[in-house]
Amino acid sequence: MNVSSLSIFLRTAAALQLAVAILNLFLVPLFKWKADLMQAPLLLREVFQVHAWFISVTLAIFGLLSWRFAAEIASHASALGGWLAGGIGIFWAIRTILQVTYYSSSHWRGQLRRTVIHIVLLIAYGGMATTYLWAAFGSTP
Amino acid sequence: MNTSTLTTLLQIAAILHIGLLCAGASMPKAVDLRGHIATLPPFLRQLFLVYFSFIALMLVGFGSLTFLFAHAMAAGEPTARALCVLMAVFWSMRLVVAAFIFDVRPYLTNWLYRVGYQATNLVFLYLVAVYGLAAWKGGAS
Numbered sequence: 495m496n497v498s499s500l501s502i503f504l505r506t507a508a509a510l511q512l513a514v515a516i517l518n519l520f521l522v523p524l525f526k527w528k529a530d531l532m533q534a535p536l537l538l539r540e541v542f543q544v545h546a547w548f549i550s551v552t553l554a555i556f557g558l559l560s561w562r563f564a565a566e567i568a569s570h571a572s573a574l575g576g577w578l579a580g581g582i583g584i585f586w587a588i589r590t591i592l593q594v595t596y597y598s599s600s601h602w603r604g605q606l607r608r609t610v611i612h613i614v615l616l617i618a619y620g621g622m623a624t625t626y627l628w629a630a631f632g633s634t635p
Numbered sequence: 636m637n638t639s640t641l642t643t644l645l646q647i648a649a650i651l652h653i654g655l656l657c658a659g660a661s662m663p664k665a666v667d668l669r670g671h672i673a674t675l676p677p678f679l680r681q682l683f684l685v686y687f688s689f690i691a692l693m694l695v696g697f698g699s700l701t702f703l704f705a706h707a708m709a710a711g712e713p714t715a716r717a718l719c720v721l722m723a724v725f726w727s728m729r730l731v732v733a734a735f736i737f738d739v740r741p742y743l744t745n746w747l748y749r750v751g752y753q754a755t756n757l758v759f760l761y762l763v764a765v766y767g768l769a770a771w772k773g774g775a776s
């Protein structure tokens with residue numbers, strides 16, 4: 495893959511991460527979890543909410559850095575860019591593995607809408623892992 | 636401030652991430668996390684643990700990048716400087732959360748937890764200061 499194509503993939507991954515960062519902020523109202531969360535003590539509810547915010551902030555950091563420095567990362571212009579791509583790639587690779595191995599299939603099996611969401615997420619997470627790991631370890635002409 | 640001093644301050648910041656990891660690891664026992672999340676539906680319980688694990692992964696990532704690229708950050712290299720700006724924002728937000736959102740007083744049941752909690756807040760403050768300084772002054776001398 496050449497630098498130009500890899501830059502485009504990195505920018506696509508950046509946009510996707512910014513979208514996931516925003517979406518993640520609205521999971522509780524979207525999936526109507528408020529009543530379930532109310533069963534937990536106040537501190538735990540706050541920890542859950544704050545973790546959700548900081549996952550979003552982290553994804554926004556990944557997205558902004560990837561968007562701004564896509565060309566540098568793709569061309570291996572700096573060592574930090576390569577390490578950053580490697581780190582983000584590992585992050586998404588672990589997330590992809592968890593999507594298959596950790597979350598029970600009972601959450602989506604037999605429900606078309608949830609199955610589609612599961613497959614789309616799997617492709618998106620796997621795609622981002624592949625893009626970043628390629629940027630970190632692949633060769634570019 | 637010269638680059639060498641700033642590099643050392645950044646490496647200290649990197650090592651402090653290990654302290655934050657230890658603080659995070661002690662949280663489940665301090666707040667009886669296992670008992671509380673048992674009341675949540677399975678998917679929310681799994682999501683909570685995924686958030687928790689990925690925040691820990693981020694601490695490892697931020698700490699490692701800071702330690703390995705402390706000199707690049709102190710020298711004001713563009714990618715490194717952008718990372719410093721975003722990490723300063725990340726830790727500023729965490730400091731605000733600690734100051735204005737969490738009320739952990741009921742859980743600070745012994746002197747170790749009380750000292751640990753205040754030490755954690757000092758670490759947040761240090762990280763904001765050092766990443767902010769690197770973002771502002773990196774490469775200045």
